[in-house]
Amino acid sequence: MHANGAPAGGARGVFIMDSMGPGGAPQGLEAFRRGWETQIGDDVFQLPAFSPDTIGDFRVKGNVTKVDGAAIADLHAASATRTADVPGGDQDLVAMYVVRRGAWTLGNPPGYGDQTVSAGQFLVRHLGRLTAFETTADLTAKFLVLPSDELKPLLGKRAVTGSADSAEMRLLTAMTDMIHTTIGELGPAGVSAAQRTLIELTKAVAKGRFDDVEPRLAPALAQAAKDLADRRLADPGLSPAMLARELNVSVRTLHRAFAAVDEQVSTYIRHRRLHEARLALMASAGRSSITELAAHWQFADSSHFTRAFKKQFGQTPTEFARSTAASPAPPDRHPPAHPPSRP
Structure with missing residues (x-):
């Protein structure tokens, strides 16, 4: 993720992240955190505390697009990352993890065990608090955060998992790619409509079907x-x-x-x-x-x-x-x- 946030190609709403500076030297997690908070803000997703043993070698890059009260992040991690055991902090959002390479392991409430999203899989669930997670090196993944109002009643306390190549997930992936390329040209109404579409597609994923109407x-x-x-x-x-x-x-x-x-x-x-x-x-x-x-x-x-x-x-x-x-x-x-x- 990018220590120094910069609009992608000058496009409004797209934040390029790359923790590696000139010459390939890591620029540090805190520089990235400042960039995230400046470009994206913590109103959508609050970054957790990371484990000290992964901060020194923090090599992650990608693009993040803020879509009204939602965000889309396409991430590529060369190094393994791990949060603190108890990140802390309350939040109320729905998160989706789509892993193409590597693995992303998510902490659950005590007694429920961890869940690992492997390559070719997705997981979507409601988050009421910041939870611990860790990723493998050489991770390629998409991370979405969405407002919970409409999705939380549908998901409840369950996590929905499945193939990242299902019909519904292919629709959602195509839409996120379109948003990345058009967000800079969208007016307020278009941004709002894009967020609405992300929510509807996530509903379709959770239901395992496409809304025909x-x-x-x-x-x-x-x-x-x-x-x-x-x-x-x-x-x-x-x-x-x-x-x-x-x-x-x-x-x-x-x-x-x-x-x-x-x-x-x-x-x-x-x-x-x-x-x-x-x-x-x-x-x-x-x-x-x-x-x-x-x-x-x-x-x-x-x-x-x-x-x-x-x-x-x-x-x-x-x-x-x-x-x-x-x-x-x-x-x-x-x-x-x-x-x-x-x-």
């Missing part, structure tokens, strides 16, 4: 579907039905989510496949077979592929290949159809 979830659902489609573009089974099945929603809900962002599922898939085919033509300087490209990107035949390509780019694949070979063009800079995934 919640319109505020549409952008996150559409983004999660795009992320999945981009990984399956060459899959002959890719379709709105397959995406809906993988995301645990109805096809109707998926179409409604895309309509809310002025897109269509099938159109998105076709355009992404055409752009990949165009990149392949450029890379091969026209040596790629039109028939092979059509088959690879799941067009019915070369004629169908040629018509779709010309409609999209104003040239047939053959014409485009000839023009590329005659006058080499710079690499295609077509922007990704979605924000790049968090490493």
Whole structure:
């Protein structure tokens, strides 16, 4: 985490944290704590006291975004960390831990035992007090804190755990990534709506299902579907039905989510496949077979592929290949159809 807080790319609301200074020397926990309290404040999440034996080698970095009364932190810890045995301090919030690498062990009230969130898992629970925790070295995790008013009655005293790759968690992760990239441009109403959406998605995670009629979830659902489609573009089974099945929603809900962002599922898939085919033509300087490209990107035949390509780019694949070979063009800079995934 960053000893000296700085807005990420000048974007309001995003705090870059990196406890390592120039040359790789640790800058110290207290410098980080001052940065957190200045940039994020302790009204959302109060930092606990850390164990003295982990303070000397405190190597953690990441981004934190404050979203009204909530916060999202993407963390990467090179060193192990551990809080004091009894951190102390009252609070009333819901916390979610999503671990991609390493492990995060959370203390529980006496008699309940500790809980470890391993790689590929999440845990969400209500926190009434600061509790002890420790993390392994080489940790990659997402940490969310949310207001408890609506979530506490749903969670009660239980901790909800599960796969970080469940449909509901993929929706939530897509939304947090979108918030990181757009928070600097959002007005007060947009920030408030972003917080509301985080709460609704966390409800969906806790319930183990997606709220089929919640319109505020549409952008996150559409983004999660795009992320999945981009990984399956060459899959002959890719379709709105397959995406809906993988995301645990109805096809109707998926179409409604895309309509809310002025897109269509099938159109998105076709355009992404055409752009990949165009990149392949450029890379091969026209040596790629039109028939092979059509088959690879799941067009019915070369004629169908040629018509779709010309409609999209104003040239047939053959014409485009000839023009590329005659006058080499710079690499295609077509922007990704979605924000790049968090490493």
